[in-house]
Amino acid sequence: ELLLEVRGLSAVIAESKKEVLRSVDLTVHQGEIHAIMGRNGSGKSTFSKVLAGHPQYEVTGGVVTFKGQNLLDMDPEERSHAGLFTSFQDPVEIPDPKLAMLNMEKGFLDGHVNGASGGQKKRSEILQLAVLGADLCILDEIDSGLDVDALQDVAKAINGLLTPDNSILMITHYRRLLDYIKPAYVHIMEDGRIIKTGDASLAKQLEEGGFKAVSAT
Numbered sequence: 001e002l003l004l005e006v007r008g009l010s011a012v013i014a015e016s017k018k019e020v021l022r023s024v025d026l027t028v029h030q031g032e033i034h035a036i037m038g039r040n041g042s043g044k045s046t047f048s049k050v051l052a053g054h055p056q057y058e059v060t061g062g063v064v065t066f067k068g069q070n071l072l073d074m075d076p077e078e079r080s081h082a083g084l085f086t087s088f089q090d091p092v093e094i095p096d097p098k099l100a101m102l103n104m105e106k107g108f109l110d111g112h113v114n115g116a117s118g119g120q121k122k123r124s125e126i127l128q129l130a131v132l133g134a135d136l137c138i139l140d141e142i143d144s145g146l147d148v149d150a151l152q153d154v155a156k157a158i159n160g161l162l163t164p165d166n167s168i169l170m171i172t173h174y175r176r177l178l179d180y181i182k183p184a185y186v187h188i189m190e191d192g193r194i195i196k197t198g199d200a201s202l203a204k205q206l207e208e209g210g211f212k213a214v215s216a217t
């Protein structure tokens with residue numbers, strides 16, 4: 001069943017009005033793992049923050065339906081209560097009240113920020129707790145800075161999260177995570193757009209040719 005439908009989502013940075021998302025389309029059904037890949041600065045984290053309702057951004061166009069509801073009408077807390085979980089790539093930049101609002105687990109953040117082996121080990125455990133009961137988990141570069149053991153741990157946790165009723169959207173810069181998690185769909189983001197959608201073989205193409213091989217330009 002349809003879980004998330006994003007149609008023509010465009011957004012600007014609230015302060016500068018700089019355009020950061022340009023008509024993004026994405027459809028996620030229950031029971032699916034999706035991966036968003038793309039160069040640094042292509043808009044991946046921005047996309048997840050806009051879905052979470054981060055006040056840094058202003059939506060300028062498009063429609064987002066989550067479990068049949070208009071997501072863009074909800075404040076961040078309502079989105080989280082509705083079953084949308086978002087982990088942030090740079091949580092340390094976000095002030096504490098906002099974290100509470102976005103339903104982040106402090107322990108998860110510690111694990112995420114530390115990068116130390118203790119933190120690494122904990123990341124997979126806390127991940128499981130943090131996303132318990134969420135229908136859509138957006139995980140932004142949760143694999144960054146992990147050694148192979150911790151990466152396998154996190155991959156195992158992510159694979160274990162998937163049920164027939166929920167979905168996982170992984171944002172990753174690193175192809176190696178896809179050695180352990182097989183997404184049904186891989187989306188390539190470039191310049192604030194999803195320029196290509198394919199199956200796991202798209203990640204393979206990336207591995208062989210780099211982002212140039214799948215680029216629109």
Ligand code: ADP
Nearest residue numbers: 013020038039040041042043044045046047056
């Ligand atoms: P990615 O996660 O793919 O590396 P980001 O979403 O972090 O990319 O950033 C996309 C682009 O938008 C970058 O050029 C980044 O500098 C810019 N950007 C996003 N959010 C902000 C912000 N709050 N202030 C200034 N620039 C921003």
Ligand code: MG
Nearest residue numbers: 039040041045
């Ligand atoms: Mg980045």
Ligand code: MG
Nearest residue numbers: 044045046089
């Ligand atoms: Mg990012």
